[in-house]
Amino acid sequence: MSVILENLKDKCWHYWTKFSFGATSGIMTNLGLIVGLDKLAHPKTSIIGAILVIAIADNISDSVGIHLYKESEHITNREVLFSTLTNFLARLVVSLTFIIFVAVLPIKLAVLCSLAWGLGLLAIMSYTSAKERGANTYLAVFEHIIIALVVVIASKFAGQLIIHKFSG
Numbered sequence: 001m002s003v004i005l006e007n008l009k010d011k012c013w014h015y016w017t018k019f020s021f022g023a024t025s026g027i028m029t030n031l032g033l034i035v036g037l038d039k040l041a042h043p044k045t046s047i048i049g050a051i052l053v054i055a056i057a058d059n060i061s062d063s064v065g066i067h068l069y070k071e072s073e074h075i076t077n078r079e080v081l082f083s084t085l086t087n088f089l090a091r092l093v094v095s096l097t098f099i100i101f102v103a104v105l106p107i108k109l110a111v112l113c114s115l116a117w118g119l120g121l122l123a124i125m126s127y128t129s130a131k132e133r134g135a136n137t138y139l140a141v142f143e144h145i146i147i148a149l150v151v152v153i154a155s156k157f158a159g160q161l162i163i164h165k166f167s168g
Helices: 002-037 043-072 077-104 107-133 137-166
Strands: none
Touching: 002 043, 002 077, 002 107, 002 137, 043 077, 043 107, 077 107, 107 137
């Protein structure tokens, strides 16, 4: 029985690692967009449009990159396809959750809820991954949250710079 449970645990961990790659990318990209574009004249339209473009164009290009990388590892076609699709679907689902916040909430609240949601997901994924590897869970969460905050802060400054330079 313990062998069956160990095999199930290994299989679940395998799926989790595929999901976490795409989800992490989706979280950081979307948080950067939301925070960077929140001061535009029409922030909801701009943010939702940008998220959709990223969820399609960047997601497909990232998934093709994963696909080529996995092919170079000389693994089975099934595994290559699984990695590609998991990356694509994880990023797409994460992007859609952020669109919901932006579409239904006032923009300031949407930004705050998006930050809480994104950083919360990232913390859970970081904690789970670190615990599975036997690493310091608090350090892993701290490191990944700091990286995400650097992305958010840099995006905020970039958005403000663009608005300042190009608004009439």
